[in-house]
Amino acid sequence: LGIAQDAFVIGDTCRPDARKLDPIALLALPRIIHEIPNCWFIARRYPSLAESLVRGKARKRVINLPVSQDDGDMFRTYAAMDVFVHGSTMGESFGMSIAEAMRCGLPVVANETPKNNCDNAQGELVLHGETGYLVNDSLSLLQALQSLAASPALARRMGIAARCRFNDAPYSPSSIISQFEAELESCARDKGIALGEGSQVLERDPSDAVMGRFLLEHK
Secondary structure (H helix, E strand, O other): OOOOOOOEEEEEOOOOOOOOEOOHHHHHHHHHHHHOOOEEEEEOOOOHHHHOOOOHHHHHHEEEOOOOOOHHHHHHHHHOOOEEEEOEOOOOOOOHHHHHHHHOOOOEEEEOOOOOOOOOOHHHHOOEOOOEEEEOOHHHHHHHHHHHHHOHHHHHHHHHHHHHOOOOOOOOHHHHHHHHHHHHHHHHHHOOOOOOOOOOOOOOOOOHHHHHHHHHHOO
């Protein structure tokens, strides 16, 4: 991509839909580049409307890659980043892009959307100060990126912690597969269909009770 090896690369992968995207990183990019001179931004794929928000010299540090469904392209895109920055106007019901980046070992900076009409799963995936940072404005975003740019060891430690989130329940592949199979078996039993003998009935993890308390107490 023509980016120097010692550059600090932030990036995002998202559906190219301006109605969903909060371009918090692009709006703050001129100041970010002023404060972090070796900073670049890559995306796959930002909508053209969002890309047009970047002004002046900052635009020369933006690489907006085309949409791709190739696994190799996506792995290389994540591998080119030092930190994943993702903004959403409506929040995430799960946050697939965030999860992919975390699974690839990247610290994540995401915006919170704790409003009644928004999802806020990014606040469940990203543990503030452990696997990345949750921010609500451009200054907080800049400060988070400055911390990560100034300390590659911190970025590496957060990236490892982000990846480890997917080694254990409830996000590990084996846990998700087991719970999904249990839900299918439960639906089948309700219809009088037996899919197998002695299949284990799994409670959701987190349980319905735990999720209920979380939703009631979440600030």
